[in-house]
Amino acid sequence: MATEAHGADAAHEGSGLVFHPMDQFIVKPLFGGTDVHWYTITNVTLWMAIAVLAIVALMVLGTSGRNRVPSRVQSIAEMAYGFVYKMIEDVTGKDAIRFFPYVFTLFMFVVFSNTLGLIPMSFTTTSHFAVTIVLALAVFLTVTVLGFALNGAKFLGLFWVTSAPLAIRPLLAVIELISYFVRPVSHSIRLAGNMMAGHAVMKVFAGFAAIAAVSPLSVIAIVGMYGLEFLVAFIQAYVFTILTCVYLKDALHPSH
Amino acid sequence: MEGNIAELGKFIGAGLAGIGSGAAAIGVGHVAGNFLAGALRNPSAAASQTATLFIGMAFAEALGIFSFLVALLLMFAV
Numbered sequence: 001m002a003t004e005a006h007g008a009d010a011a012h013e014g015s016g017l018v019f020h021p022m023d024q025f026i027v028k029p030l031f032g033g034t035d036v037h038w039y040t041i042t043n044v045t046l047w048m049a050i051a052v053l054a055i056v057a058l059m060v061l062g063t064s065g066r067n068r069v070p071s072r073v074q075s076i077a078e079m080a081y082g083f084v085y086k087m088i089e090d091v092t093g094k095d096a097i098r099f100f101p102y103v104f105t106l107f108m109f110v111v112f113s114n115t116l117g118l119i120p121m122s123f124t125t126t127s128h129f130a131v132t133i134v135l136a137l138a139v140f141l142t143v144t145v146l147g148f149a150l151n152g153a154k155f156l157g158l159f160w161v162t163s164a165p166l167a168i169r170p171l172l173a174v175i176e177l178i179s180y181f182v183r184p185v186s187h188s189i190r191l192a193g194n195m196m197a198g199h200a201v202m203k204v205f206a207g208f209a210a211i212a213a214v215s216p217l218s219v220i221a222i223v224g225m226y227g228l229e230f231l232v233a234f235i236q237a238y239v240f241t242i243l244t245c246v247y248l249k250d251a252l253h254p255s256h
Numbered sequence: 257m258e259g260n261i262a263e264l265g266k267f268i269g270a271g272l273a274g275i276g277s278g279a280a281a282i283g284v285g286h287v288a289g290n291f292l293a294g295a296l297r298n299p300s301a302a303a304s305q306t307a308t309l310f311i312g313m314a315f316a317e318a319l320g321i322f323s324f325l326v327a328l329l330l331m332f333a334v
Binding site for chain 1: 304307310311313314317318321322324325328332
């Protein structure tokens, strides 16, 4: 984060912006000091904990009543459950329902982190590659281990495309192998990049709001961007989950 | 306005990486447009294909995000 702080200083001198748009992504320790160790409680830790507590509160409060006519909280919990359940059933197949707890946990964590990050002055945990790469690597390792455990050597058939002519199969195998190992990178960077870009754009417009001449225009632009960002926050969580389902499908049915 | 040539190259490179974002926008628009064209011909089959639509969009968009990442790396990390 030291380089970002330097960039911020440079921007303060050169441009007219009051703050640097990337300042919001700096990880700061909560209780004094500037050093960040693996055990330091930072703003990332705080907002992750808030996300987890919010999910627990929603699901516990939502399912404790068990009314026949659901209350608002109960219907939100039921909708989230049904949404992910149907997604796994449609994309991966009925036999993948045993992975429902994992996929549901991923979806809820990502969607709550994304939407909590939209609260002004909050911190978007999913805008950091360090957070999303862990989620993506967990999916990647699960798929690889599961694929070999369930199918044995047949899992390698994923890279040997039998529907293609024999002559180009070795070339396809190399391409498939590369695309397999790029998966965790693209999986994580898609989420973090979208979150980071959206929040940086909003901060840039917020910087323009300080200039009197364009202030009304930039406030309107921020309102519009905010609506778009809310949509993006949900869609990116959806995409992250559905790609997890697609990758799980490869582990369960490796034949093309 | 003093600076070294490496600084200049960094900014030019970051700007060039921005072209990738535009190309990804074309790709995502192509996916959505073709989906809509197909969906208007056969609306009853459209609902079952929304998952495929989002997967296709995600794959097209990923490469644009890569170019955005390259721009960010040039600006802040290199």
